[in-house]
Amino acid sequence: MLGIRKLTTVLAAVAPSAYALANVATVKTLAVSGGHTYSYTIAPSSYGRATYLLLHGFPSSSYDWRHTIRALTAESFGVVAPDLLGYGASSKPTAVEEYSQEKISGHVVEILQHEGISGVVGVGHDWYVFRHKTFLATPYSPVGPSPINLTAINTQTRSAFGHPIYGYWGFFNETDAASVMDKHHESFTSLLYPGDAAIWKTDVCPVGSLRKWLDADKKSSKPGYITDGEWSTHDSIMLGGGYTGPLNWYRAAMAGLNRSPTLNTARQSINKRVIFISGADDAVGRPELAEQTANTGRKSGLLPDVETFVVPNAGHWLQIEQSFRVSTILKSLDG
Ligand SMILES: *[C@@H]1O[C@H](CO)[C@@H](O)[C@H](O)[C@H]1NC(C)=O
Numbered sequence: 001m002l003g004i005r006k007l008t009t010v011l012a013a014v015a016p017s018a019y020a021l022a023n024v025a026t027v028k029t030l031a032v033s034g035g036h037t038y039s040y041t042i043a044p045s046s047y048g049r050a051t052y053l054l055l056h057g058f059p060s061s062s063y064d065w066r067h068t069i070r071a072l073t074a075e076s077f078g079v080v081a082p083d084l085l086g087y088g089a090s091s092k093p094t095a096v097e098e099y100s101q102e103k104i105s106g107h108v109v110e111i112l113q114h115e116g117i118s119g120v121v122g123v124g125h126d127w128y129v130f131r132h133k134t135f136l137a138t139p140y141s142p143v144g145p146s147p148i149n150l151t152a153i154n155t156q157t158r159s160a161f162g163h164p165i166y167g168y169w170g171f172f173n174e175t176d177a178a179s180v181m182d183k184h185h186e187s188f189t190s191l192l193y194p195g196d197a198a199i200w201k202t203d204v205c206p207v208g209s210l211r212k213w214l215d216a217d218k219k220s221s222k223p224g225y226i227t228d229g230e231w232s233t234h235d236s237i238m239l240g241g242g243y244t245g246p247l248n249w250y251r252a253a254m255a256g257l258n259r260s261p262t263l264n265t266a267r268q269s270i271n272k273r274v275i276f277i278s279g280a281d282d283a284v285g286r287p288e289l290a291e292q293t294a295n296t297g298r299k300s301g302l303l304p305d306v307e308t309f310v311v312p313n314a315g316h317w318l319q320i321e322q323s324f325r326v327s328t329i330l331k332s333l334d335g
């Protein structure tokens with residue numbers, strides 16, 4: 001009962017702005033395996049143009065693709081943008097085991113099959129590109145053969161960039177992390193979507209820094225790329241669902257749940273064109289790491305056709321910060 005009430009509340013809260021896309025896309029729901037329900041924004045392609053699968057990262061929802069969806073649909077491209085598990089109007093199971101990448105990828109495939117879409121241009125922000133970036137510490141592997149060694153990643157990146165990139169992961173694994181984020185929601189959102197991307201180097205990336213920021217309830221300056229109305233929509237989406245589900249993505253990875261004994265080496269190479277787009281000022285998704293991942297992938301043959309792009313004047317939220325540039329690159333991928 002509680003679950004159903006919550007879902008209704010979220011839908012109502014999200015409606016005004018999500019439906020600002022109502023003239024270009026519709027929102028649908030689908031029951032997938034595991035007893036979960038997904039909500040997704042969808043628009044069909046016309047004139048034989050490609051359909052783009054848009055997968056958001058942490059801590060956000062399909063709402064992060066609002067500019068991209070407008071840009072793509074305006075030129076007859078199709079889009080499918082789900083609220084991924086734990087987010088928005090989709091199910092938010094509390095069990096960590098539900099959040100393995102293998103299960104979540106399966107849900108996304110079910111959505112595409114249900115819609116009769118046989119090929120997409122896959123676009124992942126943050127989490128879905130994360131696994132490519134793990135090249136830094138481990139060889140490329142879509143579902144990670146070994147648990148993530150945070151110490152190793154943080155040590156190596158501290159010496160390369162002057163700050164570790166995953167210092168906040170330890171906090172995300174702490175049992176009270178979700179309640180601390182809920183309690184200091186405004187402080188958390190202001191830091192995650194900051195006015196100056198450089199603040200992540202001091203207050204997100206170093207071990208222990210994010211928790212300190214939240215405990216002190218600090219606020220960063222607001223960015224120019226999000227309007228007041230967009231803030232309220234983002235807030236109602238995140239507060240409606242809470243952070244337990246979103247944090248479970250990290251906990252599943254740290255618990256080694258993304259290891260798959262069934263995925264063999266041959267299936268791990270991506271024999272399609274792959275591109276990495278990085279924000280020049282992103283402290284976590286460093287362009288150097290994307291470059292390194294691309295080089296390693298070319299050499300090993302796992303990414304035979306890979307190219308990197310760096311978007312200037314953008315931090316982590318490049319599809320919001322520099323939406324025109326990002327949409328232009330994405331459109332060029334059709335064909
Ligand atoms: C993780 O990396 C650190 C530092 O490189 C190393 O000392 C440690 O043994 C590694 N842990 C595991 C479980 O491999």
Ligand SMILES: *[C@@H]1O[C@H](CO)[C@@H](O)[C@H](O)[C@H]1NC(C)=O
Pocket residue numbers: 150170173254255
């Ligand atoms: C995360 O927490 C789990 C259980 O609470 C623990 O087994 C695991 O070692 C932790 N991992 C890291 C990287 O802190």
